[in-house]
Amino acid sequence: MFRYVLKTLWRHRTRTLLTVTGAAVAMFVFCFVGSVQEGLHRLTTGSDADRNLIVFQENRFCPTSSRLPEDYERVIAEIPGVRDVMPIQVWTNNCRASLDIVVFNGADPKQIQQTRPLKLTSGDWQQFQSTRDAAIVGRNVAQRRGLKVGDQFTIGEISVRVAGVFESNVPSEENLIYTSLQFLQYTRGLDAAGLVTQHEVMLTDTADPDRVASAIDQKLRAGAVATKTRRKGAFQASTLSDLVDLIGFAHWLGYACVALVLSLVATTTVMSVQDRIKEYAVLQTVGVRPLRAMRLVLAESTILCVVGGVAGTALALTALGFGGFAIGAEGATIAFRPSLGLAATGTVVSVVVGVLAGFIPAIQAATVPIVSALRQA
Amino acid sequence: MALVELRGVCKSFRKGDETITPLDEVDLDIEAGDFVSLMGPSGTGKSTLLNLVSGIDRPDAGTIRVAGTEVTKLSRGKLADWRAANLGYIFQTHNLIPVLTAYENVELPTLLLKMTSSQRRQRVELALEAVGLSDRADHYPRQLSGGQEQRVGIARAIVAHPKVVVADEPTGSLDTETSEQVQVLLQRLNKELDITLLMVTHDTDAAKIASRQLVLDRGMFREVGLDETSTVSNA
Numbered sequence: 045m046f047r048y049v050l051k052t053l054w055r056h057r058t059r060t061l062l063t064v065t066g067a068a069v070a071m072f073v074f075c076f077v078g079s080v081q082e083g084l085h086r087l088t089t090g091s092d093a094d095r096n097l098i099v100f101q102e103n104r105f106c107p108t109s110s111r112l113p114e115d116y117e118r119v120i121a122e123i124p125g126v127r128d129v130m131p132i133q134v135w136t137n138n139c140r141a142s143l144d145i146v147v148f149n150g151a152d153p154k155q156i157q158q159t160r161p162l163k164l165t166s167g168d169w170q171q172f173q174s175t176r177d178a179a180i181v182g183r184n185v186a187q188r189r190g191l192k193v194g195d196q197f198t199i200g201e202i203s204v205r206v207a208g209v210f211e212s213n214v215p216s217e218e219n220l221i222y223t224s225l226q227f228l229q230y231t232r233g234l235d236a237a238g239l240v241t242q243h244e245v246m247l248t249d250t251a252d253p254d255r256v257a258s259a260i261d262q263k264l265r266a267g268a269v270a271t272k273t274r275r276k277g278a279f280q281a282s283t284l285s286d287l288v289d290l291i292g293f294a295h296w297l298g299y300a301c302v303a304l305v306l307s308l309v310a311t312t313t314v315m316s317v318q319d320r321i322k323e324y325a326v327l328q329t330v331g332v333r334p335l336r337a338m339r340l341v342l343a344e345s346t347i348l349c350v351v352g353g354v355a356g357t358a359l360a361l362t363a364l365g366f367g368g369f370a371i372g373a374e375g376a377t378i379a380f381r382p383s384l385g386l387a388a389t390g391t392v393v394s395v396v397v398g399v400l401a402g403f404i405p406a407i408q409a410a411t412v413p414i415v416s417a418l419r420q421a
Numbered sequence: 422m423a424l425v426e427l428r429g430v431c432k433s434f435r436k437g438d439e440t441i442t443p444l445d446e447v448d449l450d451i452e453a454g455d456f457v458s459l460m461g462p463s464g465t466g467k468s469t470l471l472n473l474v475s476g477i478d479r480p481d482a483g484t485i486r487v488a489g490t491e492v493t494k495l496s497r498g499k500l501a502d503w504r505a506a507n508l509g510y511i512f513q514t515h516n517l518i519p520v521l522t523a524y525e526n527v528e529l530p531t532l533l534l535k536m537t538s539s540q541r542r543q544r545v546e547l548a549l550e551a552v553g554l555s556d557r558a559d560h561y562p563r564q565l566s567g568g569q570e571q572r573v574g575i576a577r578a579i580v581a582h583p584k585v586v587v588a589d590e591p592t593g594s595l596d597t598e599t600s601e602q603v604q605v606l607l608q609r610l611n612k613e614l615d616i617t618l619l620m621v622t623h624d625t626d627a628a629k630i631a632s633r634q635l636v637l638d639r640g641m642f643r644e645v646g647l648d649e650t651s652t653v654s655n656a
């Protein structure tokens with residue numbers, strides 16, 4: 045009986061192809077939107093976002109405008125609950141929202157190796173630590189800009205040599221380029237000797253992040269520059285707040301895509317069943333049960349939806365995997381990565397929508413008034 | 422007890438304000454192995470009768486019993502199962518599934534019954550052989566002539582070895598020559614495979630091949646002799 049379904053779909057190849065393509069495009073967009081949502085979610089969850097603090101100058105947002113004394117490091121390190129402090133100089137080519145943002149983080153190379161969740165996929169740490177203008181590049185940036193070890197990379201006033209490419213289980217890290225702290229401080233136009241953009245604070249296992257954060261701000265109130273300390277996730281979300289709103293809104297686009305697939309496949313299936321309503325009357329006369337007729341129609345709509353949906357999902361995940369897409373603003377970035385969760389969601393949504401789309405035509409096929417359908421010429 | 426047994430069967434249709442009652446309290450018995458032809462003026466309810474016997478339509482009153490099963494009592498799903506195992510339906514226009522080959526069309530009813538795939542293949546091949554179309558098994562309906570299509574339709578109706586086969590003007594859309602072939606085929610199926618046949622026809626020649634001739638006129642069945650058949654008026 046399944047052959048009958050396949051042959052019916054094959055007979056109307058043009059219609060089948062158009063429907064499958066439509067479903068694929070919509071599911072492609074759905075997965076893209078989903079990956080943006082996931083990226084945003086990851087930015088504000090996970091131990092890196094939740095257990096690390098960022099100390100930033102009070103009331104400043106763009107990294108170029110936050111200037112903290114580098115030696116705040118010693119003050120912060122004394123506060124109970126603080127395990128380690130890493131002074132970071134940030135430089136970005138674009139303080140506004142952009143799809144091709146390049147963010148440099150300058151910090152002590154040894155400390156980077158020890159504290160950041162990075163794994164070099166090419167190049168080596170030795171080279172990075174011993175050369176002044178050496179940089180290690182996140183996988184996403186490397187993909188987007190086509191960088192590999194040994195390349196010279198220049199943007200604005202900054203010119204670095206790629207000493208390594210790294211991947212990370214924290215996707216937003218993969219949008220960064222790390223250099224040594226001094227290198228970035230002495231970059232022309234930055235004039236940041238003795239100053240850094242922010243301090244990243246790593247906590248002991250038992251410390252309460254929020255309590256430590258307010259202790260830091262309290263203590264530095266007496267210093268030259270007042271600070272605002274937040275969890276890293278909260279810091280990034282507030283930096284990206286405009287984008288966060290936008291992305292939050294984009295999930296409606298995801299729902300719209302699902303609705304689109306639903307109406308597309310439902311339309312095609314309704315047309316297909318109504319064209320062949322007499323065929324269903326014949327099938328039932330031969331002895332096909334109404335429930336079985338229903339299943340035949342559901343199989344038809346589900347095949348359309350799953351073939352299109354899985355193709356669209358696969359394409360989206362491939363594009364996400366190879367594109368290294370990210371959106372960023374003011375030094376914080378959201379990475380769009382493919383994920384198993386996304387693949388599963390895409391597949392499940394396709395199946396569910398396929399079944400739903402076939403529901404009404406399936407009932408039409410099952411309840412066809414046999415005699416009057418047979419009377420039709 | 423007769424194989425097919427109708428008692429007090431009524432069926433009426435409503436068309437706007439008007440109610441047409443083609444079948445009003447009709448009784449009928451058909452014995453196993455009978456080949457019954459049913460003639461009568463147009464619009465007297467011959468097709469309606471076949472639809473009731475095959476359970477694709479329901480009477481307003483009365484009972485219909487086929488091979489001991491009271492079909493009027495079965496649900497729609499149960500009726501489908503019952504048809505798959507016990508009833509073959511030959512349409513005037515063959516009504517083959519266009520996307521399936523002759524073989525697959527004939528195979529269809531067997532897919533609804535429990536049997537092994539080799540049994541299934543054997544049944545289909547036998548049925549195609551019986552209608553003389555073994556060499557056309559892989560052809561699609563559009564690649565067959567009208568007479569061949571009708572023969573595939575007949576093979577589909579007999580493949581499950583049903584107890585009763587009903588045919589609604591099986592030769593109605595065929596030319597004289599192919600019509601004769603189909604008549605001979607039906608007669609052979611009745612004689613050689615012992616299939617009980619109820620055939621509606623307007624064709625007096627076709628009616629003559631049956632073992633028993635009936636006329637339905639104004640809600641009444643009338644038995645007619647062979648020589649009388651040709652005098653039956655067919656409006």
Ligand SMILES: Nc1ncnc2c1ncn2[C@@H]1O[C@H](COP(=O)(O)OP(=O)(O)OP(=O)(O)O)[C@@H](O)[C@H]1O
Pocket residue numbers: 415416434435436441443461462463464465466467468469470
């Ligand atoms: N679904 C229906 N709705 C309304 N009237 C119907 C319906 N089906 C049949 N009829 C009417 O019932 C009567 C009997 O119809 P039926 O098709 O059984 O006649 P028939 O004897 O087969 O005629 P013919 O020889 O022309 O095929 C006709 O008057 C027809 O108009």
Ligand SMILES: [Mg+2]
Pocket residue numbers: 467468469589
């Ligand atoms: Mg009729």
